[in-house]
Amino acid sequence: MLHRRKSLSDRLLNPSFGGQFLSRCLRKKSSRGYGDDVCRKSKAGKHGEQDEEKEGRVRLLKSRGQHLLTNPRVLDSIVRTSDIKPDDTVLEIGPGTGNLTLKLLEAARRVVAVEIDNRMVEILRKRAAERGFQDRLNIVSGDALKTKFPEFNLVVANIPYGISSPLLAKLVYGVNVNPFRSATLLLQKEFARRLLAKPGDSEFNRLAVNMKLVAELEFVMDVSKRDFVPCPKVDSSVIKIYPKSEIPDVDLEEWWAFTRTCFSKKNKTLGATLKQKRKLMELMKLSKAEVFADDGNPECHDDGDEECDSDEGSSDSSLNSGTGIGLFRTKIVRILGSGGFLEKRPSKLSNDELLQLLSLLNGAGIYFHDGTKKKDTCEAAFAACDDLL
Numbered sequence: 312m313l314h315r316r317k318s319l320s321d322r323l324l325n326p327s328f329g330g331q332f333l334s335r336c337l338r339k340k341s342s343r344g345y346g347d348d349v350c351r352k353s354k355a356g357k358h359g360e361q362d363e364e365k366e367g368r369v370r371l372l373k374s375r376g377q378h379l380l381t382n383p384r385v386l387d388s389i390v391r392t393s394d395i396k397p398d399d400t401v402l403e404i405g406p407g408t409g410n411l412t413l414k415l416l417e418a419a420r421r422v423v424a425v426e427i428d429n430r431m432v433e434i435l436r437k438r439a440a441e442r443g444f445q446d447r448l449n450i451v452s453g454d455a456l457k458t459k460f461p462e463f464n465l466v467v468a469n470i471p472y473g474i475s476s477p478l479l480a481k482l483v484y485g486v487n488v489n490p491f492r493s494a495t496l497l498l499q500k501e502f503a504r505r506l507l508a509k510p511g512d513s514e515f516n517r518l519a520v521n522m523k524l525v526a527e528l529e530f531v532m533d534v535s536k537r538d539f540v541p542c543p544k545v546d547s548s549v550i551k552i553y554p555k556s557e558i559p560d561v562d563l564e565e566w567w568a569f570t571r572t573c574f575s576k577k578n579k580t581l582g583a584t585l586k587q588k589r590k591l592m593e594l595m596k597l598s599k600a601e602v603f604a605d606d607g608n609p610e611c612h613d614d615g616d617e618e619c620d621s622d623e624g625s626s627d628s629s630l631n632s633g634t635g636i637g638l639f640r641t642k643i644v645r646i647l648g649s650g651g652f653l654e655k656r657p658s659k660l661s662n663d664e665l666l667q668l669l670s671l672l673n674g675a676g677i678y679f680h681d682g683t684k685k686k687d688t689c690e691a692a693f694a695a696c697d698d699l700l
């Protein structure tokens with residue numbers, strides 16, 4: 312038998328999801344001179360009106376990732392999976408109209424909700440008050456990427472997908488973010504796949520490598536796009552992130568720069584990537600003086616680099632082993648060869664192997680980062696993840 316699918320406004324106005332509330336709330340606002348305007352007038356700003364979707368009585372902004380999760384079974388599963396203890400303070404990023412927030416408030420001692428859209432803040436505040444939750448809900452009105460988070464010990468959120476990468480970087484690398492037990496996050500399915508990818512998987516990438524350095528990741532469940540209002544173009548997945556209590560003793564900025572280089576051509580052999588003239592020149596500038604000292608063996612080595620004799624078949628005479636850059640390249644080849652990395656591809660290496668290689672290179676005075684520290688590790692982590700959104 313065919314069932315008529317509920318329309319968007321039917322679902323938004325479903326009392327169990329705060330739809331009536333949402334409508335009532337904005338009607339009240341309109342009596343003060345705005346509100347209905349939010350629905351009817353072009354208030355789209357730089358994103359343009361077509362960027363917005365008018366449903367119910369609030370215009371949901373695609374540019375803000377406003378896809379509300381409305382399936383109560385999925386909301387309950389997320390709360391169950393989050394393993395909230397009665398003493399927990401939960402951080403929720405992007406509470407929207409509060410469908411998830413109200414359920415979190417039933418389970419946790421406190422909820423800290425960071426929301427950028429003041430219309431949502433108002434709706435959430437009123438909905439929480441109607442349920443008597445106002446004293447246990449701390450709403451921070453602002454951009455989650457720029458705001459300092461108040462204290463929390465657990466994260467549960469259906470985040471705006473457009474900020475997934477920097478938000479994760481902020482959570483796991485941010486200096487001002489206090490330690491938390493786990494983060495249960497609803498993410499775009501493809502993004503979640505890439506985060507969970509293992510060495511050898513086609514999706515394996517630098518973001519996964521950087522996340523796995525500091526956290527364990529676990530797949531929880533897939534969520535259909537039909538469970539959201541309005542329906543997004545993509546499906547979603549819930550994953551859980553557990554920050555590691557101990558992380559490898561490595562300079563993070565050096566690690567990020569190293570993985571950026573390795574994964575710039577993740578399917579090329581490390582030999583091919585690190586022997587490129589441009590890369591060699593860049594690394595020469597960053598590396599320590601001792602790396603250029605004649606170590607008595609500047610020529611060819613028994614490291615299986617048969618290309619060495621012929622200078623890799625390169626016609627570029629500046630790369631021949633008598634020149635500075637030639638010696639530098641020979642040194643890198645020897646180090647890669649000594650660890651068995653010359654023919655290995657980054658996309659197939661575990662974090663332990665990558666750490667071992669970095670330690671070999673650094674031990675020989677070869678560095679990937681200029682050593683200038685960014686004020687905030689989080690800022691550096693953003694930079695490390697910026698092209699992975």
Ligand SMILES: C[S@@+](CC[C@H](N)C(=O)[O-])C[C@H]1O[C@@H](n2cnc3c(N)ncnc32)[C@H](O)[C@@H]1O
Nearest residue numbers: 378379380405406407426427428454455469471
């Ligand atoms: C995907 S909706 C989720 C809403 C709600 N949690 C739910 O599940 O129904 C994302 C929410 O994040 C908010 N948002 C978007 N960008 C944000 C940012 N940079 N900081 C804080 N909140 C943001 C949006 O306004 C929206 O309410």
